Amino acid sequence: MKTEIIIFFAALTAVLATCPADWNHYRDKCFFLSRENETFASALKLCEVIGSQYGRVASLATIDDAGTQNHIANLIKRSGFVTFYIGATDIVHEDTWVWVSTGKNATYTNWGPQQPNNRDGAENCAVLNYLPDEGFDMKWSDDPCASYFNYICEMASAEVHSPLVG
Ligand SMILES: [Ca+2]
Ligand SMILES: [Ca+2]
Secondary structure (H helix, E strand, O other), rough: OHHHHHHHHOOOOOEEEEOOOEHHHHHHHHEEOOOOOEEHHHHHHHHHHHHHHEEEEEEOOOOOOHHHHHHHHHHHHOOOOOOOEEEOOOOOOOOOOOEEOOOEEEEOOOOOOOOOOOOOHHHOOEEEEEEEEOOEEEEEEEEEOOEEEEEEEEOEEEEEEEEEOO
């Protein structure tokens, strides 16, 4: 009898990937676009703090393929904001761009014209710009890490067992 009950409930459940309200689900990740401006360091810390409230490890967003780039571009268009920190920095080795969430080198990139240019020798953090009139239609640029911009957090989507009915 006990076995039958377990089988019964197993049939009514499914594994679903979930993201909290205000987060957007894409593949195996959840993304969050801030409404506030922060420095790169503060943005990274805030992503971690927000993620910990959901019991997850969050970071600034990694964009390592065109699909993710296009998905985030659509989120930015709907956001009403134009410049967002993503999780790439060359602060350790100039011109070697690394994702903060994984420590891996950035292979996919989507830099705008003349970027990254490390202007004044002081641009070590990557942003995604929706400034089409300036040639940055969802293109990346390097900027000073102390500048204040919106930011995009990411964390793994959680798999939970949810009832299909009821
Ligand atoms: Ca740099
Ligand atoms: Ca630049």
